[in-house]
Amino acid sequence: MRHKKWLTTVAASVMALSVLAGCGSNNSGESNGSAATGSNGAANGGKQFDNMELNVAVFQGGYGREYWDTIAADFMKDYPGTKINITASPKIAELVRPKIVAGNPPDFMYIAGSDNTPILAGLIKDKALLDLSDVFNAPAEEGGAPLKDKIIPGVLESRSSSPYGDGKVFLAPYNFGVMGLWYNKTMLDDKGIAVPKTWDEFIALNATAKENGRALFTYQGLYPGYLEEMIVPSIYNVGGQEALDQFYNYDPEFWKSDTFKQVWGVLGKIASEDNALMKGTIALNHTQAQTAFMQGKAMFIPNGTWFEDEMKDAPREEGFQFGFLGAPAFQADQPAVAMTLIEQMVIPAKAKNPELAKEFLKYLYSDKSVKLNAEKSKGVLAVKGAADQAKEFISESTYNVYKAVDNGMTTVNGAFKSVAKGSKYNPNDEVFKPISSIMNKQMTIDEYSDKLYKIYTDIQQELKDNGAAE
Structure with missing residues (x-):
């Protein structure tokens, strides 16, 4: 299912931010990558890390998991001696939540799907994500422009990537829909x-x-x-x-x-x-x-x-x-x-291998990865020109939607501001779940309005009490 957490709003008539994300698959499982023994280390000059094993958790929805298995194998070839273990599931939050609570989270996570994204909101609220700004400020290629220059304009500056409004990137953009x-x-x-x-x-x-x-x-x-x-x-x-x-x-x-x-x-x-x-x-x-x-x-x-x-x-x-x-x-x-919507990838602050996780994240934005993602997942990465790189792998009708945005279709996106730490409210649930009661005529729009007025008032008070109100 589609990912639904945004943390600011932007409207534009250019290809701006952010799918959801694909929807449910019923398969899940782990893939333990073998350490590569070849000599294809040209991409990294035989770079070594104190810890050469990376634990990756990904949402397995409409985009599937083949891209992740393939890009992990490619990374291990290009970084001889590394080992990537992939856990994939439509209900990835259920699998990683106990590990996060125990202080032993995966090193790298791609979290999407309506049932899973509340865990991201919790990590943001608890300030439990690693600052990724250095990844995007570093050159995308040796001696080249910084990686941030490859990302669709406005994405990294928005709260979808910079949730605290301080310009620091904590959520890396993946596919956009x-x-x-x-x-x-x-x-x-x-x-x-x-x-x-x-x-x-x-x-x-x-x-x-x-x-x-x-x-x-x-x-x-x-x-x-x-x-x-x-x-x-x-x-x-x-x-x-x-x-x-x-x-x-x-x-x-x-x-x-x-x-x-x-x-x-x-x-x-x-x-x-x-x-x-x-x-x-x-x-x-x-x-x-x-x-x-x-x-x-x-x-x-x-x-x-x-x-x-x-x-x-x-x-x-x-x-x-x-x-x-x-x-x-x-x-x-x-x-x-x-x-528009962008899915997100994160590295938990308590990840055991943050340096290798950052190197893997950077690798995902390579031209090879962008095209592989389109081929295997039929997804369009949130980088400049990705729709054209994906053209041969996506349907004409889907490509035309992306190009309509590229050519000036008005787009808008947004997400709820972070609630106070310890808040009892999940804004997405509070706003959207009661709509079912409107649609089946169990609640009037006026009753819904009164309910949300009170909830917003409570959330504002919580933010004020926590010193977080704007």
Whole structure:
């Protein structure tokens, strides 16, 4: 599943930040790499480390694990004598949490997936991550420009990488995804149905959807965080960066604002209008909802650029083609907006082998690794030109989404500011989980607003008590 933790907001009309991340695989396991005995040490001049063994933990989702196994093998060849042990699982947090609590974390972690990312929030809150600034300030190649110059502009400066706002990098960017609403392009083209440019046009398509034997909309019901992909762009569309700052920085007044009323009003219409929400949506996991959409049971669904590869083997209606529209605007003269997201890699502060972990991290940004990542995972690394390097390995429709952003599609991203240490609140859960109660009509939007107003007030008080309020 997609990764969902951001720690600041940025909006741009260039290829900016940040998927989620791919979604679930049911396989997990460990791979113990053998120390390479060859003489291919040209990349590092036979560099030696006090500890030549590295323990790596990675999320195994829609991107799979083949890239990690392959890049680890390549690293061991280029760094003779090293040994990399890889643990991969869709539920990687469950595997590493006991080790972190015991003070014996993996040396390197790639954490993604909605069920796993709270552990990252905890590490940030506890200031338990290693400062990686020196990795990005060092030359990417011998005598060359610093590694930070290869990263997509704005990423390292944002709180997605620099969570404390002090310019120090604690979270290294991995794959980035573009997110919004998807549809069956073949179906819309064949029926002469125009892609909705506004939310009013979107809601008006409910009748058309019914005529074509499907609901208007579905989403990954057990994981309502996917709705972020339409909510966040819509907040920006209505209220701009100021409204996003309110939302992500816990201003209680956001929940009484006109921006909130307009954006959540769309959800209210989907919940209340007959046929708008596909029946049974609330109880579906991500693969079930996505399969139902591809089988023609709903016209639209939120997801990211990993969608097509993740569901490559899923059944679908005849002629199905992926189409992407971002999030519709509220006014006809406003552009559609897409959300972007970057997955993150970290080195725990208590890692036993931080120096080798840093060397491995730097290796992941090599041109060879960027292309290998595209080949094996169908992912696009958050480095300049990665989409073009990945072109031969990703579908034309997915490539076109990346290039649309590259060529000026308005994008937005953000994440919640860190809560106070010891806080009882997980902002993502507090905001998104209750939306299920709105969609199944157990909670009104006004009740939801009152609930979140109180929670934001409490979080602000916690930050003030901890001396962390801005």
